[in-house]
Amino acid sequence: MIETRCDVAIVGSGAGGGTAARELAPLAAQGRRVVVLEQGARLSDDEFTGREVEMAEALYESGGGFLTEEGTLTLALGRAYGGSTAVYTGTSLIAPARIIERWSVPGLEHADIERRSRKYAGQNNVHLLDPDEINDNNRLFVEGCERSGLCARQFPVNVRGCRGSSLCNLGCPNQAKQGTDRVQLPEAERLGVEVVTRAEVLRVENRALVVRVTEPEPGEKGASGPWPPGEYRLSAGIVVAAGGAIGSPALLLRSGYGRTLPRLGEAFTCHPALILVAEHEREISNDVGHPKSFYCDRASEEGFVLETCMYFPFVTAKSLTGFGADHSRFMRAFTRLQMILVLACDRAVPGNRITVDRGGRPRVHYRFTEEVRGSLAAATRAAARVFFAAGAVRVHAPLADPPLLNRDEAHLLDQRVGPGHFKPGKTSISAAHLMGGCAMGSAPANSVTDAWGRVHGVPWLRVADSSLFPDSLEINPYLTVMALSGRAAEAVLHDAGELLETAAGSSSA
Amino acid sequence: MSDSVLAPVRAPFRALTVTFVPEAKELDEGSWAEVESLVEGMLDHRPRAVRRQVRLLLRALDLFSLLRFGRRLSALEADARHRIVSRLQDSPILILRRGVWGLRTLAFLGIYGRATASREIGYRADRRGWEARRTGRKLS
Numbered sequence: 001m002i003e004t005r006c007d008v009a010i011v012g013s014g015a016g017g018g019t020a021a022r023e024l025a026p027l028a029a030q031g032r033r034v035v036v037l038e039q040g041a042r043l044s045d046d047e048f049t050g051r052e053v054e055m056a057e058a059l060y061e062s063g064g065g066f067l068t069e070e071g072t073l074t075l076a077l078g079r080a081y082g083g084s085t086a087v088y089t090g091t092s093l094i095a096p097a098r099i100i101e102r103w104s105v106p107g108l109e110h111a112d113i114e115r116r117s118r119k120y121a122g123q124n125n126v127h128l129l130d131p132d133e134i135n136d137n138n139r140l141f142v143e144g145c146e147r148s149g150l151c152a153r154q155f156p157v158n159v160r161g162c163r164g165s166s167l168c169n170l171g172c173p174n175q176a177k178q179g180t181d182r183v184q185l186p187e188a189e190r191l192g193v194e195v196v197t198r199a200e201v202l203r204v205e206n207r208a209l210v211v212r213v214t215e216p217e218p219g220e221k222g223a224s225g226p227w228p229p230g231e232y233r234l235s236a237g238i239v240v241a242a243g244g245a246i247g248s249p250a251l252l253l254r255s256g257y258g259r260t261l262p263r264l265g266e267a268f269t270c271h272p273a274l275i276l277v278a279e280h281e282r283e284i285s286n287d288v289g290h291p292k293s294f295y296c297d298r299a300s301e302e303g304f305v306l307e308t309c310m311y312f313p314f315v316t317a318k319s320l321t322g323f324g325a326d327h328s329r330f331m332r333a334f335t336r337l338q339m340i341l342v343l344a345c346d347r348a349v350p351g352n353r354i355t356v357d358r359g360g361r362p363r364v365h366y367r368f369t370e371e372v373r374g375s376l377a378a379a380t381r382a383a384a385r386v387f388f389a390a391g392a393v394r395v396h397a398p399l400a401d402p403p404l405l406n407r408d409e410a411h412l413l414d415q416r417v418g419p420g421h422f423k424p425g426k427t428s429i430s431a432a433h434l435m436g437g438c439a440m441g442s443a444p445a446n447s448v449t450d451a452w453g454r455v456h457g458v459p460w461l462r463v464a465d466s467s468l469f470p471d472s473l474e475i476n477p478y479l480t481v482m483a484l485s486g487r488a489a490e491a492v493l494h495d496a497g498e499l500l501e502t503a504a505g506s507s508s509a
Numbered sequence: 510m511s512d513s514v515l516a517p518v519r520a521p522f523r524a525l526t527v528t529f530v531p532e533a534k535e536l537d538e539g540s541w542a543e544v545e546s547l548v549e550g551m552l553d554h555r556p557r558a559v560r561r562q563v564r565l566l567l568r569a570l571d572l573f574s575l576l577r578f579g580r581r582l583s584a585l586e587a588d589a590r591h592r593i594v595s596r597l598q599d600s601p602i603l604i605l606r607r608g609v610w611g612l613r614t615l616a617f618l619g620i621y622g623r624a625t626a627s628r629e630i631g632y633r634a635d636r637r638g639w640e641a642r643r644t645g646r647k648l649s
Contacts, residue, residue, distance in 0.1 A: 053622040164638030173636035287634040317617035323529040335631035425606030
């Protein structure tokens with residue numbers, strides 16, 4: 001085992017870790033050693049080809065096919081320099097006040113989240129796209145919502161020089177999306193923070209991390225990381241866990257913290273989502289332009305959100321229920337397809353949680369509550385109405401039986417679509433907003449950290465990512481993750497003097 | 510990483526793929542090799558247990574077909590295969606539904622993961638975005 005040391009170690013480089021790295025960069029500028037450990041690879045710009053299968057394998061955990069233990073839900077989580085910010089669509093919303101109030105975390109105020117979110121929105125160039133950058137897939141959503149009596153709002157997105165490749169979810173091939181991989185991490189590195197890619201953190205020890213660094217396999221995208229392959233013991237005065245809602249709780253669980261933190265791994269939520277597809281009579285622009293420009297927020301009224309989306313051939317194929325000739329006909333109408341993503345606003349419930357197996361690998365347990373099934377059915381009906389109102393001739397709705405609805409059957413939506421048709425293991429359902437597992441709160445009995453990401457009873461161990469959420473956010477989470485990470489970093493800076501002094505004292509003793 | 514998953518179960522895999530995507534019956538040997546290479550490439554990064562399950566499931570379906578109809582899956586009529594898979598997909602037993610879902614995911618990966626198939630269905634995404642659409646040209 002190779003021994004090395006640093007002052008601050010940050011585990012993960014996504015919205016949480018990347019933000020923490022930038023906020024803690026002043027320590028590096030003062031001569032402290034700040035190290036970010038990222039399990040994924042760092043790709044060169046020309047490796048972002050936009051080809052579906054190869055980019056999914058390069059940028060996502062399990063190629064984008066990470067399954068829950070029940071095998072009924074696919075989770076999408078990025079694994080690369082920049083984490084999931086390398087593969088999201090850049091949608092950037094500020095958390096609603098009602099959600100932060102409902103979380104009831106002592107010391108966490110909505111005004112603070114809002115202020116920090118605005119700061120990061122500015123840093124990452126969040127803005128509304130011009131009307132001439134909006135494609136038909138999005139325009140039809142707006143028209144359909146208006147005709148259905150629903151309110152469509154435009155997503156602020158964090159792009160700069162977007163060419164409209166529509167490939168955001170495969171890593172922008174034009175480097176237009178301003179995630180932490182393009183903004184916070186490069187700036188942190190400029191200020192002296194080290195980012196070590198291909199570095200998997202195996203466990204946390206007392207003020208230290210055990211890290212395995214690997215080499216790329218033959219043909220794999222991404223260069224070697226800066227550290228030679230091998231197993232390292234990295235001593236650190238302060239450890240910041242920012243591996244996301246699966247990575248952080250799993251790391252702490254396999255390091256034994258579950259014994260003193262009974263809530264570790266609990267309160268996992270993920271906004272389970274269905275991809276709905278509709279066919280128009282004429283070609284529409286769908287696979288060009290930003291794919292996710294509008295949404296319809298029905299969270300507080302009906303427990304769901306509708307968002308525009310446009311996926312790639314393989315993801316589209318697996319999202320459609322069934323197979324055979326009907327399935328093929330839909331796929332062959334690709335140039336005429338409109339898509340809507342429907343997300344259920346799930347709540348933290350007992351049993352939906354992260355655990356680890358005997359090898360320390362994360363296991364996600366997730367069962368769909370009656371409320372989630374009901375929300376998905378209501379969302380499906382709403383989305384189908386939007387499609388038909390926008391002129392679609394056929395709608396594919398996974399919660400309808402049979403799943404294909406023709407325009408002349410639109411009046412039968414209430415009978416044809418219902419939660420009873422939700423069949424786990426048959427219905428393709430996925431989630432990309434992974435939240436909870438190291439929830440904030442007031443004490444170990446109800447949480448893992450305080451409102452500033454300090455792990456209860458372990459002053460040198462912090463959390464700075466979406467695992468802090470005590471319940472779901474009901475909107476796209478990235479700005480809120482950055483805001484919470486910014487708070488956690490501020491607390492680290494506040495406590496750094498004392499913590500690093502005691503660390504130096506214990507290592508010299 | 511390790512040995513081929515599909516080599517010992519190639520016939521039932523191809524029969525199922527044609528059931529999921531009927532146009533696959535037109536594929537030539539080179540195209541099948543491309544389909545199987547994509548599937549193998551994905552499975553290569555999955556745990557050994559998953560690779561074993563895929564092979565086991567394909568063998569079980571083939572055996573079921575033999576016992577129930579006296580013919581292997583690849584020798585069954587398309588309609589009969591469709592009925593078998595449909596029943597399994599709607600089975601009250603979760604593990605059977607999951608099995609079909611997994612196999613269909615692999616088949617779709619192999620078929621629609623190919624650049625040829627993308628072109629055939631009209632998928633035109635291009636890194637140059639609007640510029641490419643206006644000029645009507647696509648980068649290779």
